[in-house]
Amino acid sequence: MDQITITQLKESHRLLTEFKYAVQPVVHGYANRTLYINLDSNTITIKPVDQKMKDTFTGGKGFCLWLLWNAINSDTKWDDAQNELVVAGGPIGGITAYPGSGKCTVVTLSPLTKSIIDSNSGAYFGPYLKFSGFDALEVQGKAKEDVVIFIDGDNGTVSIEAAPLDEVNTHLLSKQLTDLYGGETDKGKRAISVMSAGQAAEHVPMCGVNVSYWDSRRQEIRIKQAARGGAGTVLRNKRIKAIVVKYSDTGGDSNGAANMELIRAAGKRINKEISDFDASQNDMRHLGTPYLVEIMNKFNILPVQNFRFGSDPEASKINGEVWKSMFDFRGPDGCWYGCSLQCAHAVPHYHLQSGPYKGEAVFVDGPEYESLGALGSNLGIFDPPAMLELCFYCDTYGIDTISAGNSMAFAYECYEKGILDQQKTGGLELTWGNAEAAYELLHQMARGEGFGVTVGQGVRVMKSLFAEQYGADPQQLQDMGMEIKGMEISEYISRESLAQQGGYAMASKGPQHDEAWLIFMDMVHKQLPTFEAKAEALHYFPVWRTWFSLHGLCKLPWNDIIPVSNKTAKEPAKVPEHVENYCWLYEGLSGKKTSPEDLMAQSEKVYNFQRLFNVKMGFGTRQHDYPPYRLIGPATVEEYENRKDLYDTQLREIIGVDPDGKSVEEKIRLVRQHRENQYEQLMDAVYLRRGWTKNGIPTQATLQRLGIDFPEAMAISAAHGG
Amino acid sequence: MLAGKNSLPLEMENGQSVLDAFFRVLEMVPALKPHWLDHEGQPHVFVHVFLNGDDAATLPDGLNTKLNDGDCLDFIPPVAGG
Structure with a gap:
């Protein structure tokens, strides 16, 4: 299929509504306004943030919860138009003097747990949203056609645009929209962050959202995930292909801090510590979170074959050192400006072995430890290329790797126990280590067909189905179904x-x-x-x-x-020196003794x-x-x-x-x-x-x-x- | 990973302790010294030593616990999880 050009994409977008506002500077970490968008009526409004809201809920997840509380009733369901997708950064978020300051949190009624879910992601969305003028974004209602929401913080406009030709899968869509709204220059592209899901979010409840940023050194779109609980499924249920935020003028004091010196002092202290000790400690800058595989395996904590066992002799095939040799170190790996921990690694030039993009060379963000546990050891798969294949497709389809891995592992164990057979799985042989079967399950989730859709409903639904339809013992399924509250358990025994x-x-x-x-x-x-x-x-x-x-x-x-001061700390697990850093950050931001x-x-x-x-x-x-x-x-x-x-x-x-x-x-x-x-x-x-x-x-x-x-x-x- | 090696055998004398073994490892792999020792030449706070799976710091004699034939030591960085 010929790829659509950016000109064609631009021409295909039809403006449904546009809202203009005056961009105001952030003061002491707050924009003091939130943005409300209703897709039923295509209306856009601004809500004020008062001091009581700040004192009670602080910001970020707190604001999201409060806004959702006021938007839904006790009988609202996840797929009701009344449900909202609420996104926020936070008051300290967006500073560039301290590592790890670019997170955003997504809150919604979950299609997996049916209750409140929060999930957070790195990348630029949270800070850009605030610098564009909003401490939080609420999206309510459902669009009548596929749309893109565009928040332009440079020009003070918010638009809802019909987007019929845009891709759905993240690796293509993020690129399209970064090019469309960011233009051809690195500066323009760096100003864009895209929140999207993928095809599978139209069919299964375990889909999260991907959040992008432009990596100018590598000339690649990078993505992080707010993967847990189904926010991506809610996004697509509202017929949103993507929410895009643009902000070009990020600076060291875009947060309007009361005392930048104090913030810089905290940053200086932690950055020196990372520079001095990261290589001696977890080497996050070269290994990222995969360093955990070897250690979890050593202590019998690594989930193997649906959490039955805690270690496997083959685990060393997917441990940190393996990924270190494959990661792309051409440029910095922070997912927000100024992050010196640099743990957001990626593998370049991976050639896909399956699915709609088979044969293409792609850039794969991660893998992270959780994905290696869920899609690797927990399925008995210890093959690095298979890890990349599974991670890539989970990400671009919008699927949460943890929920997918645990759900597949549950199905694999049911297959081993005879609860499932090839007739029930549509011919798939769900045996431990069978990576091809796992690929196909993901592709089925994306296509909305086959046994993959059943697996994609998650462990809780499968437990009911297999008991009702196949006569499996409900107690046995309950004991081995690794979910709580309807959400699959993350990767530690x-x-x-x-x-x-x-x-x-x-x-x-x-x-x-x-x-x-x-x-x-x-x-x-x-x-x-x-x-x-x-x-x-x-x-x-x-x-x-x-x-x-x-x-x-x-x-x-x-x-x-870990700082040296932990040696004499009364409660080292709390890392008191770093807690003091955070006091300095909040005090520096707000001007209040903290x-x-x-x-x-x-x-x-x-x-x-x-x-x-x-x-x-x-x-x-x-x-x-x-x-x-x-x-x-x-x-x-x-x-x-x-x-x-x-x-x-x-x-x-x-x-x-x-x-x-x-x-x-x-x-x-x-x-x-x-x-x-x-x-x-x-x-x-x-x-x-x-x-x-x-x-x-x-x-x-x-x-x-x-x-x-x-x-x-x-x-x-x-x-x-x- | 010990400076490129996953494990190495240690020959210790009777009555020697976990701490003795710690320094013996550093003699054998000097490249680890800047990572394991603080500026006073003592073990860094973030190097955790495990004796047969137990955190040596939690044993009654801590790093002075005596070693026996066949004991296994692990040296682990500070692990915080996700």
Whole structure:
């Protein structure tokens, strides 16, 4: 097929509406306005941001949640026109003096969990949106035809354009729109960020959004993902092909900081540390997150064959050193200006082996650790080219690699157990290590046909289908289906870390590690020996990690580089020197004296508000905070036998039962009884520490303490026994 | 990865400790010194040593724990996860 020219593309765009506004400078990190777009009526308006909104919700994810709260009802469904896609950067986001400051967060009602989802991405969208004049963007309604939304911060216009000929898949669409709106120069292209999904988002609920930026050194479009929970599916359900933001004038003080010196001091300190120590620590600048593969494998935490096992001798074939030899180091790898951590690596000139672009040489962003776990070890695939193939197609089709990998792994295990066969899979042989079958499942998701569409519905839907249609044992499916709240679990085996089990299962959005990653603290460094210590960690870390998404910041510079001062720190896991950096950033931005407690207070409000929002939507109670048993303990004989010595020792020394002479099934039952009981006790301890009822509801006293005690919130809490 | 090697055998004398082994490794692979030692010549805060899978810092005698024949040591950077 002949590729459409930019001239033809431009001529094909038909203006549906245009809105003009005066671009105002950002003051102390805020544009003080949000942008509202309704696709039913093609109306565009601006909403003010008042001081109360800033004091209560801070920005970023907090603003997104508040705007969505006011836009939908408790009975709104994800595919109702009333549902919104809400996007925001954050007050600190967009600074260039501190690494990892270009994030944006996407919030919506999820087609996967049916409740509130937030997911964040790097690249330039968040800062450009704010510099164009908006702290957040709400899109409501559904277009009658495929559209592109264009926010032009250079000229103060927002337009909705019919876009009939634009591509849908990200690697082509991002290029088209960067050329169309950015022109031919590097400066013009650098001013563009495109948010898009892909073909699969029209057919399956597990699609995220891709966010682009122009890499002028390599002359390539680069993409990062807000992959989790289905925001891309919502995007396409609204018939949006892309949202484009343009801003050309980014500078060191585009945020209107009150005290740039303080911000620069924080930046100087962290940048020196990264320069001095990254190569001695995780070498993020050369390995990126794939360095984790080898370490997770070493500690039995790497998911192998649908989370049954925690290590595999072949894991070294996809570890960090392998990717280091393949990554393109022709230019910097920061996904926002000024990021010295430089972890956003990519592989150039990969020749596709399958699908609609077979034979073409493409530029593949990543792979990241999570994708290697989900699409690699978890499927028994340890082949670097296969990783690139799967990552490329997941990205361009808009599919979340974690949900796709876990869903395919679930199907592969069902195939192994005889629940599925080739007749049911449309001829696909779902055997461990079969990469071609995985390719085809992705292509089917994109085409909207075949067994891939079933897999693309996610693990929760497959569990119901396979029980109802194929007579599979629902309990067996529940134990081995690696999802919580309807979302697939990210790529860490938590069986030997009770705290991480809670970190996953009690996370508001669903089991994503960005809310609490406690495995090493708990299992390896043994810093959380009691329920109280675990509960404290499950209070502090989820709240603290939430703070990054309030501000448009990346978490990695917080604890993927460790300062020398940690040697004498009282609580090294919190990385106090870096928390002080963040105090300096906020103080430098706002001009207000800022303590670590102030930062925590910002987060705790939003964290509890999100929980309450889940309750409003019919979720967010204790019954929704349980993991599948395989996350807690060995669910099958083969899993027990794989670590028999460990479990036998635990039976003898912790549970007080002599394993000798007992069948494996009996030992599994005894271990399960003990571990499930431990998990119940953990829930009680965590809820108590968070100021929630035993049913997981934030109490009215908690809401009052946090200043989120407005009438509707109090009524929801009261109605659920809070 | 130890300066290009994934593992190396260590011959230690009776009664020597985890810390002795740490410095023995540095004698064998001097390229690691700038990565593992601080300016006072002591182990950097971010180098974690594991003895047979256990964080040596969590053992009763910490880095002074005595080694036995066949023990396995791992040297791991600070791991923070996603």
